[in-house]
Amino acid sequence: MKWFRSSPSLAALIALRASLSAAFYLPGVAPTDYNEGDLVPLNVNRLTPAIQASSQQVQSLISYDYYHEYFHFCQPEGGPQKISESLGSILFGDRILTSPFELRMGKNETCKLLCQSKHDKRSARFTNMRIWQGYNLNWLIDGLPAATLTSQIGDESNQFYSQGFSLGGFVNDGKTQPKPIINNHYDIIVDYHRIPGRKDRSFRVVGVVVQPSSRHQKVSGGDKKTADCGNEDPMLLSEEGNTDITYTYSVIWMESPTAWATRWDKYLHVFDPRIHWFSLVNSAIIVVFLTGMVSMVLLKTLRKDIARYNQLDLNEDVQEDSGWKLVHGDVFRPPKNPMLLSIFLGSGAQIFFMTGVTILFALLGFLSPSGRGSLATAMIIFYTLLGFVGGYTSARVYKSFGGESWRKNILFTPIFIPGVVFGTFFFLNFFLIWKGSSGAVPLWTMIALVCIWFVISLPLSFAGSWFGFRAPAFEAPVRTNQIPRQIPEQALYLKPLPSMLLVGILPFGAIFVELYFIMSSIWFHRVYYMFGFLFVCYGIMIITCSTVTILMIYFLLCSENYHWHWRAFFISGASAFYVILNAFIYWLSKLSLGGLASNVLYLGYSLLIGFLFFILTGTIGFFSSWVFVRKIYASIKID
Structure with missing residues (x-):
């Protein structure tokens, strides 16, 4: 982990812990192995406000449930099921639920239809406001947060993962005020690592990136409907009437040399560790x-x-x-x-x-x-x-x-x-x-x-x-005297507030x-x-x-x-x-x-x-x- 590399003074302590834990995994963090074609669960979490790129500020502290009635996101058959969470996770606002996404290990998908939903005027106003406030969607795939691939300013080679991805964006024709658009297509890129030394073809998930986009898709077919994601016109939510939205997604599996033990490194990125060192010095x-x-x-x-x-001589009358x-x-x-x-x-x-x-x-x-x-x-x-x-x-x-x-x-x-x-x-x-x-x-x-x-x-x-x-x-x-001693006038810097x-x-x-x-x-x-x-x-x-x-x-x-x-x-x-x-x-x-x-x-x-x-x-x-x-x-x- 980067915090280990940035704290060499603690190397001996960390090395001791590593030697003690090399033979087992800590509870709750053991890896999950998948064979080719196995279902990899994609769970959804709350929607959270993020920093707006234009103002570099956060405009809200209120998080919302993924299946809030005004978002009209696609739900799994039989309704979403709650995923067990720790007490601390609940107190910090996590609400993890199942989703209708189907991700099969090693199986790529292109423009797969998720569902069709309808936004009324009230839902459109609510969703557009959340887009204006810069809200992010948060997914979990094999326990890893779905992220946006980001690079440090001035250093495109130094890329890292920023948790969550945007609910929507804006379209600007240069003549009118920018209009909010909702992201209804998701390109899900999953990095996997082949387990060395195993005879069977077992894999582990080591990274998840989601690239959302707004598209006005067309749906065709009878009972087995299919979607056409070729139309890249943005999807606007009308606040004057009802809006029909089609949700689609694609899945791309990419083999990665990243080991499972270091899969969090790109999420735990330090922009400039020298700031910490200057602070400590x-x-x-x-x-x-x-x-x-x-x-x-x-x-x-x-x-x-x-x-x-x-x-x-304390028997003499001496005043110290x-x-x-x-x-x-x-x-x-x-x-x-x-x-x-x-x-x-x-x-x-x-x-x-x-x-x-x-x-x-x-x-x-x-x-x-x-x-x-x-x-x-x-x-x-x-x-x-x-x-x-x-x-x-x-x-x-x-x-x-x-x-x-x-x-x-x-x-x-x-x-x-x-x-x-x-x-x-x-x-x-x-x-x-x-x-x-x-x-x-x-x-x-x-x-x-x-x-x-x-x-x-x-x-x-x-x-x-x-x-x-x-x-x-x-x-x-x-010994304590029976009569309290009188306190003389105090200097300014010794008075309560200044001190x-x-x-x-x-x-x-x-x-x-x-x-x-x-x-x-x-x-x-x-x-x-x-x-x-x-x-x-x-x-x-x-x-x-x-x-x-x-x-x-x-x-x-x-x-x-x-x-x-x-x-x-x-x-x-x-x-x-x-x-x-x-x-x-x-x-x-x-x-x-x-x-x-x-x-x-x-x-x-x-x-x-x-x-x-x-x-x-x-x-x-x-x-x-x-x-x-x-x-x-x-x-x-x-x-």
Whole structure:
């Protein structure tokens, strides 16, 4: 895979995985062998909006079922049958159904009649609007997406597959406004690979390209009708009356040297991998710089301060002028709203480990792009199983804060953050239902999610909380004074808002480039697979969040401000503000969403992603600062 070749630093890890999996195929990705003449299934998926070539923008986020009543596509005898899908595939809007296409291995077809259908005025207006919005058809042949053959600008030899193909196009006579035309003929080009070393003639599908066109075909014959595809006049859908459309297709089988194991390579194309490398080098420089600064503070300034302070005679009336040591009697005072902070930290720990485990499994190849929705399914499973970690973290932190409402902590930890996520998800799903989108999550899937939440996640969280409250609290290394110390006037850069804006931009800068590719995969329906880069970026983000938060908390303590708990959480979590700001800029520059539903969906999901990112980065910043604060105050001699 290209992500392997672009991440040589991970070569040893990937080689280990390859040696372990050489003797078997991962579940769900085993190849299917076909003999000559065997039926190769062609399944259809939803229609999705794509980038318009003219404006380079997406005009809608609503996907539609292939057999939507207004499209009038040909259906198989007895009606289409649903193909089983994973939970993640359903949540991401996939609706895979059978089709009337008949593809026989190695058997070419020319202008084969599929069916004839009729569009009324309302259907024509609906379909033409989808053509104006640049919608794509999505088919699956042997699990491979039917694609359009594309080449990189300026390099015609570097060709790759772009998933999906256009619903229609436009015809322009130069005198009037371009008119939409519907593609009703499909040239299906299937690449196959002959299995070496096999006595029987067995083949495997290794590539699928569809070249759609609009043709005004003529149909002749009696019971056995045939179509003539020689007429290349475009097919226009009239919005003033009924339109009869004839659908046809041709099949061309081409032998290819591409092995089955590498058949996804052309789908997983990187335009310029140097962008990723420049991003990683830039992020690595930031990490080295920040780590150097923090190391300088810890190894030089703090070491000298601690040594000088410990040499003082504490029985004498000596006033030390170093600010962070003056607040030793207040620095471990419990923060305001310890319940809410502990809930955030428990959920953040759960998200942190879920993200890390998911990226690791994807890096090792267990979440193959051929397993549709496997990434989302894995995230749900890992988050559910890690409920124990969330409950344990929240309970033990809350106990260390001196909290006494342990019942509320046990109850709210697995409900508050998931409740916000599920509530937002359910709310946005109503907009998809209102627009008749195939992306609307079915009722039974909603019930399944709730059952997974209550049956698995909640008990695990309760068990974790029980163990967390039974574990000893983290004792403060110094005593806390009864009377809080007065906090002097703070410098501008140490005030909450400036410090958050100043520090939050650095973790965001470490993931900015990778975030762009993730956003494109979500909104442009592309396959994201560069988990080697993502693994490195995730590690860089963790280090950056930790170092910048520690540095700012040190400056805060030096200014004799001991309210560091919430400040550490918000300083690191402020990177979510830049994630949301980036999503807003992306909304203005890359999207041109005219409908209310599409805009609400984009903004709603962007805010939800930003909220979860806030919880994740805030948790990283808090725990790194907590370790730092405990370490430095445990090193000084207190009477």
